[in-house]
Amino acid sequence: MTPVGAVFRRELATYFSTPVAYVFIVIFLVLAGVFTFYIGGLYERGQADLQPFFTFHPWLYLFLIPALSMRLWAEERKNGTLELLLTLPLSVTAAVVGKFLAAWVFTGIALALTFPVWLTVNYLGTVDNPVVVLSYLGSFLMAGAYLAVGACISAFTANQVIAFVVSFTLCLVFVLAGFPLVMDALQGWAPQALVDAVRNMSFLSHFEAITRGVIDLRDVIFFLSFIACWLFANGVAVEMKKSE
Amino acid sequence: MQASSNPAAVEVTSLSKEFGGFAAVKNVSFRLRRGEVLGFLGPNGAGKSTTMKIITGYLRPTRGSVRVSGRDLERSPIEAKRQIGYLPEGAPAYAEMSAHTFLEFVARVRGFGRREGRRRAQAAIERANLGDVVHQPIETLSKGFKRRVGVAQAILHDPPILVLDEPTDGLDPNQKHEMRGLIRQMASDKAILISTHILEEVGAVCDRALIIARGRLVFDGTREQLARLSERHNAVKISFDSEIAPNYPVALRALDGVADVLADADRAELTVIAAGGRCIIQQVSRLVQRENWPLKSLYVESVQLDDVFRDITRSRPGAGAETSS
Numbered sequence: 001m002t003p004v005g006a007v008f009r010r011e012l013a014t015y016f017s018t019p020v021a022y023v024f025i026v027i028f029l030v031l032a033g034v035f036t037f038y039i040g041g042l043y044e045r046g047q048a049d050l051q052p053f054f055t056f057h058p059w060l061y062l063f064l065i066p067a068l069s070m071r072l073w074a075e076e077r078k079n080g081t082l083e084l085l086l087t088l089p090l091s092v093t094a095a096v097v098g099k100f101l102a103a104w105v106f107t108g109i110a111l112a113l114t115f116p117v118w119l120t121v122n123y124l125g126t127v128d129n130p131v132v133v134l135s136y137l138g139s140f141l142m143a144g145a146y147l148a149v150g151a152c153i154s155a156f157t158a159n160q161v162i163a164f165v166v167s168f169t170l171c172l173v174f175v176l177a178g179f180p181l182v183m184d185a186l187q188g189w190a191p192q193a194l195v196d197a198v199r200n201m202s203f204l205s206h207f208e209a210i211t212r213g214v215i216d217l218r219d220v221i222f223f224l225s226f227i228a229c230w231l232f233a234n235g236v237a238v239e240m241k242k243s244e
Numbered sequence: 245m246q247a248s249s250n251p252a253a254v255e256v257t258s259l260s261k262e263f264g265g266f267a268a269v270k271n272v273s274f275r276l277r278r279g280e281v282l283g284f285l286g287p288n289g290a291g292k293s294t295t296m297k298i299i300t301g302y303l304r305p306t307r308g309s310v311r312v313s314g315r316d317l318e319r320s321p322i323e324a325k326r327q328i329g330y331l332p333e334g335a336p337a338y339a340e341m342s343a344h345t346f347l348e349f350v351a352r353v354r355g356f357g358r359r360e361g362r363r364r365a366q367a368a369i370e371r372a373n374l375g376d377v378v379h380q381p382i383e384t385l386s387k388g389f390k391r392r393v394g395v396a397q398a399i400l401h402d403p404p405i406l407v408l409d410e411p412t413d414g415l416d417p418n419q420k421h422e423m424r425g426l427i428r429q430m431a432s433d434k435a436i437l438i439s440t441h442i443l444e445e446v447g448a449v450c451d452r453a454l455i456i457a458r459g460r461l462v463f464d465g466t467r468e469q470l471a472r473l474s475e476r477h478n479a480v481k482i483s484f485d486s487e488i489a490p491n492y493p494v495a496l497r498a499l500d501g502v503a504d505v506l507a508d509a510d511r512a513e514l515t516v517i518a519a520g521g522r523c524i525i526q527q528v529s530r531l532v533q534r535e536n537w538p539l540k541s542l543y544v545e546s547v548q549l550d551d552v553f554r555d556i557t558r559s560r561p562g563a564g565a566e567t568s569s
Contacts, residue, residue, distance in 0.1 A: 006352035010338070018340055080336030084397070087300045087332070088353045089325040243263060243303055 003090035007098025008105075015106050024068060025110045031060055032114050048125025053117050054135045054211045058175050058203055061146045065107065066167035069150025070160045072099050073238065077158040086242070096235045100151055100227075107143045111136065131213035138210030141223035142203055146171050148230035155237035171203075178202035201226075251314065253278050253327075253405050253435035254299060259308035261294050268294045270459040271308070276435045278404065281427060283450030284439040287557055291459040292439040293333050296409050299437070300330040313404065326354070329403040333410055335394030339383035343374055343393045346382060347400060354401050364400050372396035373422070388419040395423070399430065406430065408438045412445065424449045443549045446470070457557035471547040473556065475503075477521035479545045480528045484512045485538040492537065499527050515545065 015021040032053065036042050040052025076082040085095055121127050150167040157163050176182045178199045186195050206219045252275040261269040269291040276282050286292050297303040299310055301321045310317040312324035337346055347368055351361030369378055372392040377385055382393055391411065398406060411427065412420045427436060427449050438449070446453045446467050453470060455463035463470060471477055484492075493505040496516050503519035518524045525544050532539055 003353045003355070006349060009352070010341075010349045013345075014338070014340060079339065080332060080334055081338055083297065083302050083332045084330075084336050085353075087302050087325060087328070087330045088350065089322045089355070090353055091322065 003088070003094045004098040004101070007085075007090070007095055008102045011099050011102030012105060015102070020068075021106065024064065024106075025113060028060065028064055028110045029113060031064075032056070032117070035060065036117060042121070048121050048127050050118065050121055050127070050132050050135060051211070053114070054139060054207075057139045058142065058207060061143055062171055062175060063168060065143060065146040066150045066153075066164045066171060068103060068107065069147050069167060070154055070163035072103060072151045073155040073234075074158050074160045074163045077241070078160075082238075082242070086238075092235045092238050096151070096231055096238065100147060100231055100234075103147050103151065104140075104144050107147065108140055111140055111143065128213065131211070134213055134215065135211040138207050138219070141210075141220065142207045145174070145203060145223050145226045145230075148227040148234070149174070152230045152234040152237055155234050156241060174201055175203050178205055252276060252311070253313055254437065255311040256295070256299065257309050257311075259295065259298060259310065260306050261291075261298060261303065262306045267459055269298070269305075269456075272456065272459075272461045273308075274454055274461065274464055276405075276437055278435045279432060280452065281431045281436045281438065281450045283446045283453040284437055284456065285441065285443065285446065285453055285553065286439075286456035288441060290456045290557070292456055293409055295456070296330075296407050296437070296439060297332075300328055300332075300407050301325050302332075326401070327403055328405045328407055329398035329401065330406075331391075331394045331398045331408040331411055335391045337382045337390065337393050337397070340381055342379045342381055343369070343385070343389075343396070344378040346393065347396055350397050350400055356401075368396040368400040371399060372426070387414045388416065391415060391419075391423070395426070404434055406434055406436045406438075408436070410439055410441075412440065412442065443553055446549070455553065455556060462556050467549075470549060470552055472521050474521070474547045474549075474552045476515075476517060476545060476551070477547055478518040478523050478525070480516040480518070480525050480542065481545045482514045482516065482528070482532065482542045483540045484514075485540050486512065488512055488514060489537075495531060495535065496528065499524070499531060501527065512540075 015024075035056035036050075036053040040055060042052045045052065073082070076085060086092065118127075118132060122129075149170050150163070153167045153170065154160075154163040157166075173182060179202075182198065183195065186198060190198075200222075206222050209216055209219050254276040256275070257273050259269055259272045260267065272291070272295060274282075284292050284295070294303065298305050299312075299317075301317055301324055304318070310324075313327050315323060317324045337343075338349075341349070344365060347365035348361050351364045352358075356364055372395050374389065374392055374396060377389050382390060385393065391414070395408070395411060398408065408427070412423050415423060424445070427438065430436065431449075431451075438445070440446075450467070452466055453463065454461060455470075463473070488507055488509060492514060493507055496502055496505045496514065499516075501519050501522045501524045502516055504517040506515040506517065507513075508515070516524065516528055525542075529542055532542060
């Protein structure tokens with residue numbers, strides 16, 4: 001087994017050997033249900049689609065994923081296991097990728113467990129299922145983006161609370177990029193190129209494009225390259241913070 | 245001491261490490277050979293752990309180089325890490341895992357297949373004498389068992405080089421004895437570096453000791469060589485049945501090879517300090533017999549290594565390393 005696989009398996013097993021997995025999944029499912037049926041008004045809309053369900057994913061992820069990612073590196077650093085891990089014959093990249101993939105697959109499992117919502121809508125009417133599949137994929141990609149930010153921030157600190165708060169705030173910026181709140185703060189002083197760049201970083205616009213069923217490779221590439229960049233920064237942070 | 249034809253398993257050359265302007269390790273050089281147990285001593289914060297973290301590839305040195313089995317650590321870190329088993333300070337382990345799954349995880353990262361990994365984990369468990377606790381979460385284990393889990397993890401792949409940072413710290417006397425036995429057992433075919441701040445360990449397990457103080461190597465030699473550094477090396481202690489007459493110290497001082505005589509009037513004891521640590525007990529005993537002093541006992545005082553340790557780690561900040569090899 002490759003070192004990445006070993007780290008991946010250990011991390012994934014850890015979620016399920018502690019209450020973390022169960023608490024996370026239950027809260028995620030309950031909140032997803034509440035948002036979809038009560039706030040989103042799935043029944044009241046009278047349309048057989050999952051738009052109300054997916055609309056709330058960026059907001060659910062906003063606080064649930066930093067809660068999941070905050071321990072990724074901070075805990076290792078606090079317990080001294082980082083030294084153990086990084087003196088085993090594996091590269092920092094392997095450790096970063098293994099940890100990230102485990103957390104990503106875990107959120108994928110939580111996401112997959114929302115399938116009853118899909119079944120319900122299919123029971124009630126005719127659903128454009130390819131769009132639903134695409135939306136799930138988009139949601140999964142977006143979750144990866146949140147996780148990559150959270151993992152990177154977690155590598156900067158041994159304090160999980162700090163990791164959570166900073167990740168939450170950064171993710172909020174990326175959700176709201178393109179909204180007046182963030183744009184107004186930049187407009188006027190930042191160069192136009194930066195303003196445009198930030199607008200294009202918006203999770204919401206890329207995610208909504210995917211959930212509308214428009215297959216644009218650029219949205220997929222955005223999320224994948226976003227993840228790659230943050231994981232690269234994650235590796236740098238791990239290297240940098242070792243000596244402290 | 246091992247034959248010098250034996251190539252160094254670890255060769256540290258002019259190693260320095262600075263943390264934001266603070267020099268934790270300054271120009272440290274030494275060699276560790278196969279079949280040798282090298283004790284790494286020094287006060288807390290002297291740079292022992294930092295040096296070990298560099299050798300095991302966790303930290304990068306600011307200057308200097310480390311060669312592991314002849315290869316440069318900086319250039320082939322993964323290869324070097326395969327050669328080394330490392331017990332980091334405090335024996336960290338994933339607390340929620342059981343010792344068994346933890347060791348299997350380490351085996352997998354080290355590239356062993358499922359079956360081989362399981363076999364290695366089992367062998368390490370037996371070697372480290374983990375016994376019945378292997379299926380309990382590590383966080384529920386006692387300090388001694390946690391340390392043994394750390395050692396099991398370090399020896400799992402039967403590495404030619406072992407780096408153990410304070411393997412006996414926090415263990416009770418029986419556990420310490422056991423741990424030393426385990427280290428001695430493995431010593432014949434491995435190169436072992438252990439750090440400790442317990443001096444008795446130098447005599448108990450180490451062939452050679454390095455002493456580091458304020459980041460500098462201040463001593464590199466055997467226990468015997470360390471004892472010789474004491475000004476009280478080969479000092480002779482004489483105690484008398486009656487009071488010390490004023491002529492005793494005078495007569496002793498006149499002997500060849502005597503540097504000084506210290507008197508303890510209350511206990512009727514004299515301590516004869518040998519010049520340059522020479523053996524003076526014969527001259528002293530002949531004098532005592534000839535003069536027919538009321539002798540109670542006469543013996544060579546055993547050197548307090550603690551005192552030597554204190555001396556060289558405190559008072560010789562600029563002194564270079566004493567090399568024996």
